[in-house]
Each structure stands twice: as C-alpha cells, then as structure tokens.
Amino acid sequence: MSTAAPLQITGSNPLVEGLERLPVHPTALVIFGASGDLAHRKLLPALYNLAHEGQLPERFEMIGVGRRDQEHEDFRDAVIDSIQRYSRRRPDPNVLGGLLCDCRYVQGNFDDDAVYADLHRTLQEFDEQAGRQLDRVFYLSTAPEYFPVIASKLGAAGLDRAADARTRIVIEKPFGYDLASARLLNAKLLAVFQESQIFRIDHYLGKETVQNLMALRFANVLFEPVWNRNYVDHVQITAAEDIGIGSRAGYYERSGALRDLVQNHMLQLLALLTMEPPTAFTADRLRDEKLKVLEAIVPCAPEEVPEMSVRAQYGPGVVGGEPVPGYREEPGVSPDSRTETYAALRLHVSNWRWAGVPFYLRTGKRLARKLTEIAVILKPVPHLALQSSGSVGIQANQIVFTLQPDEGVSVSIAAKIPGSRMRIVPVNMEFRYGTSFLSESPEAYERLILDAMRGDATLFTRNDEIEALWGIIDPILEAWALDTTSSIPAYPAGSAGPEAARELTGDSRMWRRL
Amino acid sequence: MRELLRIRHAANERLAPARVLNLVVIIDREWRGEIANRLERAGRYHASRTVLCSVQEGRRTLDAMASVASDEDASGGGVIHEGVEIDLGPGHLPDLQTIVDPVLIGEIPTIVWSPHGHEEAVRALLPLTDVILLDSDEPLEPAEALARADALREEVYVIDLAWLRTTPWRERLAASYDLPSRLRALRCVEAVEVGHQERSCASGLLLCGWLASRLHWDRVHLSGGLGMYSAAMSRADGEVEVSLRSFEQEAPGLVGVTVTGGDGSSLALRRGLGGLDATEQLADGAERRWKILGASRGESGILGEGVRQALLRDPTYLPALKAAREMCPI
Numbered sequence: 001m002s003t004a005a006p007l008q009i010t011g012s013n014p015l016v017e018g019l020e021r022l023p024v025h026p027t028a029l030v031i032f033g034a035s036g037d038l039a040h041r042k043l044l045p046a047l048y049n050l051a052h053e054g055q056l057p058e059r060f061e062m063i064g065v066g067r068r069d070q071e072h073e074d075f076r077d078a079v080i081d082s083i084q085r086y087s088r089r090r091p092d093p094n095v096l097g098g099l100l101c102d103c104r105y106v107q108g109n110f111d112d113d114a115v116y117a118d119l120h121r122t123l124q125e126f127d128e129q130a131g132r133q134l135d136r137v138f139y140l141s142t143a144p145e146y147f148p149v150i151a152s153k154l155g156a157a158g159l160d161r162a163a164d165a166r167t168r169i170v171i172e173k174p175f176g177y178d179l180a181s182a183r184l185l186n187a188k189l190l191a192v193f194q195e196s197q198i199f200r201i202d203h204y205l206g207k208e209t210v211q212n213l214m215a216l217r218f219a220n221v222l223f224e225p226v227w228n229r230n231y232v233d234h235v236q237i238t239a240a241e242d243i244g245i246g247s248r249a250g251y252y253e254r255s256g257a258l259r260d261l262v263q264n265h266m267l268q269l270l271a272l273l274t275m276e277p278p279t280a281f282t283a284d285r286l287r288d289e290k291l292k293v294l295e296a297i298v299p300c301a302p303e304e305v306p307e308m309s310v311r312a313q314y315g316p317g318v319v320g321g322e323p324v325p326g327y328r329e330e331p332g333v334s335p336d337s338r339t340e341t342y343a344a345l346r347l348h349v350s351n352w353r354w355a356g357v358p359f360y361l362r363t364g365k366r367l368a369r370k371l372t373e374i375a376v377i378l379k380p381v382p383h384l385a386l387q388s389s390g391s392v393g394i395q396a397n398q399i400v401f402t403l404q405p406d407e408g409v410s411v412s413i414a415a416k417i418p419g420s421r422m423r424i425v426p427v428n429m430e431f432r433y434g435t436s437f438l439s440e441s442p443e444a445y446e447r448l449i450l451d452a453m454r455g456d457a458t459l460f461t462r463n464d465e466i467e468a469l470w471g472i473i474d475p476i477l478e479a480w481a482l483d484t485t486s487s488i489p490a491y492p493a494g495s496a497g498p499e500a501a502r503e504l505t506g507d508s509r510m511w512r513r514l
Numbered sequence: 515m516r517e518l519l520r521i522r523h524a525a526n527e528r529l530a531p532a533r534v535l536n537l538v539v540i541i542d543r544e545w546r547g548e549i550a551n552r553l554e555r556a557g558r559y560h561a562s563r564t565v566l567c568s569v570q571e572g573r574r575t576l577d578a579m580a581s582v583a584s585d586e587d588a589s590g591g592g593v594i595h596e597g598v599e600i601d602l603g604p605g606h607l608p609d610l611q612t613i614v615d616p617v618l619i620g621e622i623p624t625i626v627w628s629p630h631g632h633e634e635a636v637r638a639l640l641p642l643t644d645v646i647l648l649d650s651d652e653p654l655e656p657a658e659a660l661a662r663a664d665a666l667r668e669e670v671y672v673i674d675l676a677w678l679r680t681t682p683w684r685e686r687l688a689a690s691y692d693l694p695s696r697l698r699a700l701r702c703v704e705a706v707e708v709g710h711q712e713r714s715c716a717s718g719l720l721l722c723g724w725l726a727s728r729l730h731w732d733r734v735h736l737s738g739g740l741g742m743y744s745a746a747m748s749r750a751d752g753e754v755e756v757s758l759r760s761f762e763q764e765a766p767g768l769v770g771v772t773v774t775g776g777d778g779s780s781l782a783l784r785r786g787l788g789g790l791d792a793t794e795q796l797a798d799g800a801e802r803r804w805k806i807l808g809a810s811r812g813e814s815g816i817l818g819e820g821v822r823q824a825l826l827r828d829p830t831y832l833p834a835l836k837a838a839r840e841m842c843p844i
Contacts, residue, residue, distance in 0.1 A: 013688060013691060015687055015688035015691055015725075015729075016688050018829050019684065019685055019688055020826070023685075023688055024689065025692065025693060026693075051807040051808070052808070052809045053808065054686075054806070054809075058686065058689055058804070058806045060807070093788075094787040094788025094809075096788075098789060129802075130802070132693075405589055432593075
C-alpha cells in the first residue's frame with residue numbers, strides 16, 4: 001500500500017492539471033442579432049464546432065434575439081442551415097440535435113422592454129432546469145448603434161449581473177466611429193457593466209499567427225537582439241484584399257478603409273509587434289504593454305497628415321481577367337463618394353526601442369491579391385566584401401509574418417549561388433504551419449467565444465486600448481474630413497494601389513510587392 | 515525519396531514536405547491492410563514520414579518501396595507526406611535500428627508503434643525513439659500492459675491509447691468539479707465506480723489511477739473477479755470505495771463513471787449518442803439529467819490523437835499509471 005500526502009483542496013481544481021481543454025462553467029449564451037450575417041456565417045458554425053469537439057460547458061443553452069418575426073422552430077431550422085453551410089466540418093446529427101434541442105428565439109426590437117422581460121424569463125427557466133444559475137454571455141452581433149441601447153436595457157432589466165453566476169457582454173467592432181464616439185460608447189457600457197465584464201472582439205487577435213507573433217518574439221532568443229532601432233530599418237504591415245465591397249456599401253460608405261481595418265486590426269498587429277515583453281501572459285499584463293506602445297505612437301499634427309498618409313479609391317480595372325467596376329460605380333455607393341478604399345500611413349513609435357523607425361501600414365480593397373503580412377526589414381550589413389558582378393546582389397534581411405493566405409513566417413537571408421564566383425542571392429527560410437504542426441488551427445471565433453465564456457480577456461481589447469487606437473487615427477480622419485476639395489486619387493482595380501503611396505516610403509525604401 | 519520529392523516539388527513548387535515527426539510502425543504482414551486503413555483514417559494527423567515495417571514469417575530478404583502523397587488546398591499549396599514500406603523477416607528485428615535509421619528524417623521526433631507485439635523490434639529501435647505509442651488495452655493483460663508501459667516510460671516518452679480513451683472523461687470530470695459547490699465535494703468523495711468495455715480494463719484502471727493520484731488517495735490492489743473488482747482506499751478524513759466493472763459495449767474504452775459524495779449526492783456520466791449522458795443525484799434525492807455534447811472520435815480518431823500527442827507532454831499520465839499499477843487486481 002502506498003501512502004500519499006493528505007489532499008489540500010483550496011481554491012484550485014486538482015483535476016485540471018495536464019488537460020489541454022480548460023473547464024468552462026455552465027453558460028447561457030444570448031446572441032443579439034441572431035438572424036444576422038455574422039451570426040450565421042461565423043458564430044453559429046463556431047458554436048457547433050465547439051460542441052463537436054466537446055469544448056462547450058457541461059450545460060450550454062442558447063437564445064437568439066432578433067427583430068425577424070419567427071418561431072423557435074424556424075430559428076432552429078435557420079441555425080441548422082447555417083451550420084450545414086458554413087461549418088468547417090460536416091455536422092454530426094446527434095451533436096447538432098443536442099446543441100439545438102432547447103435553443104430559443106426571442107423576437108422584438110432591441111429597445112423594447114418586452115424583449116428583456118422575455119429574456120429574463122427564459123434565462124430563469126434555464127437556471128431552474130439546471131438547478132443553478134448559469135453564467136450569462138450576451139453577444140452583441142448587431143449594428144453598433146444598438147450596443148449602448150442593449151447594454152442599457154440589460155442593466156434596466158437587472159440582467160447585467162447575477163447573484164451566483166458571472167455575466168459578460170461581448171461586442172463586435174466597430175467600437176465607436178471616432179475617438180469621441182468611442183469614449184461615449186465606453187462610458188455607456190461602463191455605466192452598466194464593469195470593464196472586467198466587457199469583451200470587445202477583434203477577431204484578428206484570435207488568429208493563430210497573431211498569437212504566434214508573441215511566441216516568436218518572446219520564446220526565441222534569436223529575434224530579440226535585433227528587435228529595435230539599431231537593427232530594424234523599417235516595418236511594413238499590409239492587409240490587402242482582392243475583393244471589392246460587395247453588398248456592404250451601406251457600411252463601407254460610412255466606414256472606409258482607415259476605420260475598417262487600420263484603426264483596429266492593423267494597429268493591434270503593430271502593438272503586438274512592438275510592445276515590450278509582458279511580465280506574464282495574462283489579460284491585463286499583456287494589455288498594459290500594448291497600451292504603452294500605442295500611447296508611444298505620436299498622432300499626426302493636422303499639417304503633417306498629407307505627408308504621413310495616403311488615401312485612394314479603386315477605379316475600374318481588371319481582376320482575374322474580368323473587368324470590374326470602380327468604387328463609385330458599385331451599387332449603393334454615391335457617384336461622388338469621398339470614402340477611401342485604400343489607406344496607407346507612416347507612423348512612428350516614440351520610445352527608446354523604436355525611435356526613428358518608420359512603420360508603414362497599407363490596406364485596400366480590389367488590390368492585386370489577398371495578402372496580410374507583417375514585414376520587418378532589417379538594416380543592410382555595414383560593409384560587403386563579397387558581392388561581385390553578375391549577381392542579383394544582397395538585400396537586407398527580412399522577417400515576414402504571413403497571416404493569410406499561407407500562415408507562416410519566413411526569414412530572407414543572403415546565400416551564395418553555386419559556382420566558382422562569389423555571387424549572392426537572397427533566399428528564404430520558411431516555416432509554414434501545415435508543415436510543422438499536425439493540428440488544424442481553430443477558427444478565430446471558436447477560440448474567442450470560448451475565452452469569453454471562460455472569462456479570459458487576454459485576446460480582447462480593453463477600453464483604454466480602444467481610446468488609444470482612436471487617438472492615433474482621429475487626427476487623420478479629421479484632416480481628411482476637412483479636406484473636401486482635393487481629388488481622391490484613384491488606382492485601377494487589380495493593381496498594387498495608388499502611385500501616391502510610393503511617396504510615403506521615400507526614395508530609399510519601397511513597398512514590398514503584393 | 516529525394517528524387518520523388520524533387521519531382522513533386524518541380525510539378526508544384528507550392529508543395530512543401532511536412533517536417534513534424536517520423537512514425538515507425540512494426541506490424542505482422544498479414545495485418546498490413548488493416549493497419550494501413552487505421553493509419554489512413556487517422557484524419558489529418560499523418561506523420562511526416564511513415565516507415566511501415568511488415569514482418570513476414572520465414573522471410574530472409576529485405577524489400578522496400580518509397581512513396582509520397584500530398585494534400586493540396588484550394589490555392590494549390592499543401593504538404594507532402596512521405597511513406598517507406600519495408601518487408602522483412604523476424605531475423606531482421608534484432609538489428610532493425612540499422613535498417614530504419616537511414617530512412618528517418620533527422621532532427622524531428624520519431625514515434626514507434628508496434629501494435630502486434632514484436633518487443634524485440636521495439637527494444638532495437640529505442641535508441642532512435644523519442645516516443646512510444648502503445649495501447650495498454652490490448653493485447654496483453656492489464657497488469658502486464660501497464661507494467662510494460664511503466665518500464666518503457668523509464669527510457670522514452672510513452673503515449674498510451676488506453677489513456678487517451680479516458681481523455682473526454684477526465685476533461686468532463688474536471689469541468690464538472692470546477693464548479694465551487696462541486697469542488698468542495700471532492701474532499702469527501704465516498705465512492706467511484708468506473709465501467710469499461712471488456713477489453714478496456716487498462717483504461718478503467720488508468721482513470722481510477724488518475725483520480726487517485728490527483729486526489730491523493732492511498733492505493734491498494736482491487737480484488738474480486740468476473741469483471742467486478744473493488745477496494746476501499748484511504749483519503750484524508752475517510753475512505754473511498756473504488757469499483758471497476760466490465761460491461762458489454764461495441765466501442766473500446768469506458769462505459770461510464772459515477773462519483774458519489776459523502777452527502778449522498780452523485781454525478782454519473784454515461785456514454786451516449788452525441789456526447790455523454792449526465793445524471794446528477796442531489797443529497798435531497800432530486801435528480802437532473804442532461805447531455806454533455808461531443809462527437810465520438812472513434813478508434814481512428816484516437817490513433818490520430820496519439821500521433822498528435824507526440825508533440826505534447828502530459829505530466830499526469832505517469833502518476834496515473836503508477837497509481838493504476840498499485841490498484842491493478844492481483
């Protein structure tokens with residue numbers, strides 16, 4: 001017989017150690033905007049995949065809230081249809097049936113008190129069935145103007161907290177339209193919920209490659225010594241799309257490229273790339289470091305905006321051999337629209353590590369191809385005795401993180417071409433996810449929904465971060481809004497972007513080829 | 515192999531060879547088809563290079579064949595997996611290392627799986643092996659199988675399919691007892707009953723061993739017979755009655771787990787369609803039932819998971835294995 005030390009169960013669960021999947025407490029998930037596009041394309045398939053893999057909590061209930069007049073069964077049928085169309089795996093009928101057997105639909109306008117009374121009753125019913133209060137997650141997959149309305153109504157109905165369970169609210173971007181509206185939105189949310197209850201989703205942060213940025217930076221001694229102004233010449237962050245605005249003219253006309261991608265996703269990438277190592281990989285330690293570096297980005301003065309930024313619109317062109325219309329000819333777009341479909345910026349991080357290093361950001365619709373990458377371009381070697389004529393020559397080392405389409409990292413190095421002469425050519429050392437890992441990357445939404453249910457805010461954006469992000473963008477938006485006379489440059493659809501973007505990098509540097 | 519890779523890469527330069535791990539499989543020649551099917555059905559968890567050693571009684575010569583296969587995505591990119599099949603005889607097994615070593619990819623981990631025994635071959639390959647994949651549920655008796663795993667664990671990292679069959683159960687028990695009210699009940703567990711398929715006694719023992727090691731119970735050998743074993747084990751401030759019972763079930767692995775607390779409350783998990791059926795019996799006699807969702811991975815999924823686990827390290831298997839051995843019926 002063996003003798004064991006007496007067990008001391010304090011606050012922690014001794015059964016959790018060694019498990020890959022951490023426990024999630026019983027939860028009721030309420031999706032506002034449940035009949036919307038995001039819910040059907042992303043959220044509901046993500047929930048199914050979590051259920052399939054056994055990752056949902058032991059008791060999981062779902063309530064859809066929407067304006068569409070339909071019965072529970074109609075909603076259930078629509079959810080089944082979405083999961084069958086958009087899930088990354090073929091649904092198992094038993095799991096699907098189990099997931100949806102008791103899901104409910106609450107119909108009404110988001111400002112209608114009756115909706116919240118109905119929601120209250122349904123949540124209580126679920127609590128009674130479970131014999132305990134379920135944690136509550138309110139997922140706002142709605143137009144942003146409803147965020148404060150829903151938050152306030154939840155508070156008024158007493159749904160913002162529960163006696164024996166946790167309550168959380170998840171909101172989708174955009175978090176405001178500018179700095180003032182972001183502050184107002186934060187104030188309205190914080191009037192009802194505590195910051196620790198609010199989960200602002202930027203789905204880019206749920207992508208494996210984005211998280212891997214931190215692993216590569218902070219788990220390898222190789223990169224840290226060169227990760228500063230002494231060795232980095234400049235950085236380029238690109239989020240290029242080959243598609244146009246499709247049917248999103250209503251949204252895009254109000255948003256534009258700067259708000260749509262730069263203010264959130266791209267600046268988040270910049271923050272993760274440039275922040276100091278956090279002391280721990282916990283929500284607030286990580287977000288503290290991101291905030292510090294975002295606050296070190298000095299916003300442009302109004303007179304600097306023209307030389308620090310470029311905006312443009314796609315004109316008619318050819319994509320994939322097919323002619324496509326220009327932005328102003330797209331359905332729903334004003335013929336004299338001044339909304340930018342392309343934005344490029346030069347930013348500086350004014351701190352000890354990054355002083356003097358330019359960061360170039362560009363994003364656009366209808367560009368030559370779909371590509372999201374971060375390229376860190378190092379300085380050239382100070383002296384080169386090797387190069388001889390007849391070679392491509394040496395180029396500065398580049399460390400490139402590709403987010404899409406092929407997730408991975410490559411490092412360009414100089415190598416000798418086989419032969420009798422010392423001729424140098426750049427070659428790539430590549431790491432691609434598929435070649436080095438067996439696991440399939442989960443969809444970003446799967447990871448983020450699970451984190452929200454678990455209460456882990458590490459990959460979500462904090463209120464002060466949001467305001468810091470808008471603080472960088474706001475002066476550019478204001479300057480662009482004030483300039484109503486100068487023409488917006490056009491670039492042909494299917495091209496690499498406007499000529500004007502070349503001026504942003506100056507003569508000594510060039511944008512990487514898309 | 516190099517030439518095959520060169521040809522494939524020349525045809526599509528967006529294909530890259532996988533460089534995750536080598537898998538060496540030693541099998542009886544007559545079961546080659548079945549094992550090949552199991553490997554094929556392991557989903558996306560294919561080794562970068564699979565070396566299949568088919569042992570044929572009476573064979574004295576070596577024969578080998580190399581192949582490459584790729585799975586291309588919509589954009590034309592993808593990963594190449596390589597295969598080497600070697601036909602050999604029992605006489606080759608003592609020196610199998612010298613045959614296999616030259617065909618392995620260097621600098622990546624190597625897993626060895628020998629589902630039909632061939633201990634001699636496993637021993638011969640140990641110097642090359644980073645991870646042994648085995649199944650304590652078969653073909654040996656549980657005591658012998660667990661002892662073998664324990665012995666191998668001294669030399670290499672062991673991934674036990676019998677342990678992986680318990681993963682959903684361990685995850686669900688951990689999640690269920692993560693609730694503060696139930697976490698308190700872990701202090702005063704009075705009985706644990708684990709049901710297993712007839713041939714999966716080792717899985718049942720490993721689950722009991724996991725609970726005993728995580729909850730610091732003193733271990734004694736279970737006793738009984740005819741598929742029913744039990745024993746009382748000491749825990750802080752009391753005793754736990756641990757029972758292991760065999761049931762008829764088509765799928766290998768566990769059938770159910772019931773944990774009973776000192777106040778008469780219990781939580782029972784049973785295998786069901788689309789997940790585990792949970793029944794909670796409260797101290798006041800009230801009962802609640804619900805379904806914990808999750809699709810069955812099937813035996814091929816468990817094999818794939820075994821391959822994937824080669825990149826991970828589970829610190830709880832060894833204590834559970836040691837405890838399982840201490841609880842193994844004499």
